[in-house]
Amino acid sequence: MARYVFITGGVVSSLGKGLASAALGAVLQARGYKVRLRKLDPYLNVDPGTMSPTQHGEVFVTDDGAETDLDLGHYERFTGRSANKRDNITTGRIYSDLLAKERKGEFLGATVQVIPHVTDAIKNFVLDGNEDFDFVLVEIGGTVGDIEGLPFFEAIRQLGNDLPRGHAAYLHLTLMPYIPSAGELKTKPTQHSVKELRSIGIAPDVLLVRCDRPIPEGEKKKLSLFCNVRETAVIQGLDVGSIYDVPMAYHQEGLDREILAALGITDAPEPDMSAWEEVSRRHHNPEGEVNIAIVGKYTGLKDAYKSLSEALTHGGIANKVKVNLQWIDSEVFERDDPAPYLEHVHGILVPGGFGERGSAGKIEAARFARTKDVPYFGICFGMQMACIEAARNTAGIKSASSTEFGPTKEPIVGMMTEWVKGNETESRASDGDLGGTLRLGAYPAQLTRGSRVADIYGSTRISERHRHRYEVNMDYRKVLEKNGLLFSGVSPDGKLPEIVERTDHPWFIGVQFHPELKSKPFEPHPLFTSFIAAAMDQSRLV
Template sequence: MARYIFITGGVVSSLGKGLASAALGALLQARGFKVRLRKLDPYLNVDPGTMSPYQHGEVYVTDDGAETDLDLGHYERFTGRPTSKQDNITTGRIYQEIIAKERRGDYLGATVQVIPHVTDAIKEFVLTGNEGYDFVLVEVGGTVGDIEALPFFEAIRQIGNDQPRGHCIYIHLTLLPFIPSAGELKTKPTQHSVKELRSIGIQPDILLCRTDRPIPKDERRKLGLFCNVRESAVIEARDVGTIYEVPIAYHNEGLDQEVLAAFGIDTAPQPNLTGWNEIIDRIKNPEGEVTIAVVGKYTGLKDAYKSLIESLAHGGIANRVKVNLDWIEAEIFEHEDPTPFLEHVHGILVPGGFGPRGVEGKIKAATFARERNVPYFGICLGMQMAVVEAARNLAGIEGANSTEFGPATEPVVGLMTEWLRGNELEQRKEGGDLGGTMRLGAYQARLLEGSKVADIYGSTEISERHRHRYEVNTAYVSRLEEKGMRFCGLSPDGILPEIVEIEGHPWFVGVQFHPELKSRPFEPHPLFASFIEAAVVQSRLV
């Protein structure tokens, strides 16, 4: 029978509950346990798919096509276990399902209320499908005290009562701020946060305290006394140099041992952390370094590119080099020559995005990479803009553009209204809902034998995750291939272009999908490993 670990947050947001959950999951997994991680998000959006990256950060897409919170990316990277739409739920989705039931008459005669109907729906989500798992880690988004999170806190409180004794614990992640003028860490915010949590019926078993310096023994003792937890259960979560140090740091502080003790488990094997130590060694002792320019639209908020950042780091791990990122807002190139910004870099990556802002700058970045033989990696919109650039500057199609940005005389990229998922035809209307209507999730692709990407993958059959509405128009393929842009990856039916590369270029690849969503520190995605390898070669030429 599965045991449940609920991770809540207090004092301030963005403390890293998702990372803490993922790291704890990795530690339990390293001890031989089977773990599952899930996320409860209190916002009213059905999913984050329609939210601005500046509001929410990256939208993480699962194999089954769910648009989810970026913390699911942490879960997958740290445990290697794929997540699904059943691992993330929002208030919006809960209410959508409850209101649909009410309209159908499922609650006929009853007054539909937060308790028990909303809390029961949350409990059903948390408890369903956990057969075969030893531990289910459930992260509650937001901060204790948030009004919108109250139904979730009530639901996890009820689960604690419903489960057999010893099958449910609560971990509370808080902040211990350091006040320079006082010269000390302050425990009062954590005390108040725990008081708020206890007022709604939840007593934390473990305190995970974020701090930038060691916690004195007296302060640990004070936290234990005032928060009603054992002193040994006050765990220091100090800042580390890389997120991949977190599992080791937590283990050294005794988090996983304290979790097992809270469940009364005293016979678990010690965790095998050899792989994590190897990752840290490669990060801390690189044999070189490269600089990658990321020409994007949301560079003001790095969380918008969370999986991308980690995938580039994984490429560095694979090649044992440090990857420095040079963030460049694409709009700059619409007014300035890109040469001063790009002439020193060893690779150029143009990521995905939506809308017309900055696209001409992305096109100029592709031009620079193509003409200067600098390794280029275009992802989703970055691939589409590389195709538009080639259409304009290689094939002489002056009006080449995407209909995403308005009417185009030469629609090299156009709106996709139907496609195949296996044998099933999926259709979308141009004026339909935006939420959940893109080509989402894992799709198969076939690679051209002998192409660069087929060599990189070591296969001609791949599966990658997608999130887009627009596709390269196949009517232009032959004209582009005549000029050296090879369409080396297609959907199994041969209709949708998936990958392009430029013949004779050291490394110029554009992909319609998002490979960053499947990269792991122990299994770097082959495209990122190869891209960084090409950047290493370029670094010797610059």
């Protein structure tokens, strides 16, 4: 039977709860255990699909088409296990399902309440489908004391009693701030956070305390005494040079050992951390560096492109180079010449996005890359803008545009209304709901034999994850290919474009999917590996 570790947070948000969960999962996996990670999000949105990236960060997409919290990206990158729809749930999803059942009369006249109906739904979600796993790590979003999180805390409190003894443990992540004027690390915020947690019936077994300097033994004893945990179970979470140092750092501090002890496991095998040691060694000992410009519209919040920045790092690890990222708001190029911003970079990446704002700047970035022979990587929207740029400036279609921006006589890019997934046809209306109506999840693609992308993948059949509602119009394929833009990847039925590449350029590739979602530090995505290799070649020319 699976054992459960519930990970909660206190004091402030953004302490790295998701990263800590992923790191713990990686170390338990390195000990030979089968691990599953799940995220409980207290917000009322059904999923993060309609939330602004500048508020919530990246929307991570799974193979089966779920739009999920960005922490699931950490889970996948650190454990290598693909997440799915059953690994992330929100208050909105729970209430939506419960209210649908209530309308159908499935509660047989009972008064529907938070306890037991909402809490039971949360517990059922946590417990479902874990037969093949040794450990299930369950992260609760937000911080203790948040009013919207109370049903989730109540549910995991109940699970502590429902599960057999030794099958549930509680890990609480807090902050220990340093006060310069006093010259001290302060334990009081953690004490108050644990007090809040205990007031709702949860006693943490292990404290993971984020701090910017080592915790003195006296402060560890104080936390142990006032928070009622063993002194060895007060784990310091120091800042490290890279997120890929976190699994080793937490293992060295004894996090996994204390979690196992809380569950009564004393005979666990020692972890094999060699893969993480190699990743860390490559990351910290580069043999060169490249500069990559990311020209996007959500650059004010780097978490909006979390998987993207990590995939670029993975490409650097694969090539043994440091990747320096230059974040550029695409709107800048709508008023300024891009040359001063881009003439010294070794690669240009235009990521996904929605809406017309900033699109003209992305088109300018694609034009600069094409005319200056700078490696270009267009992802989703970035591919579409490269196609519009090619239509306007190489094929002479000056009014080329996207129907996403409004009516146009030359719809190089248009909204999909119908496509095939598996054996079923999916459809969408232009005035339909926005949430959950995109082309989502993994789809296969057929690559042109002998093309650059076929060489990069080492195959002519691939599967990649999508998240978009507009496609490049295949009616313009012939004219674009006549002007050097090869459609080197298409859907198996030949109706939807997946990849374009320039045959007259050192490295110019646009993809309709999101390859960054499948990249891992110990298994870098081949497109990012090749892109960084091309940037290395460019660095020798600049």
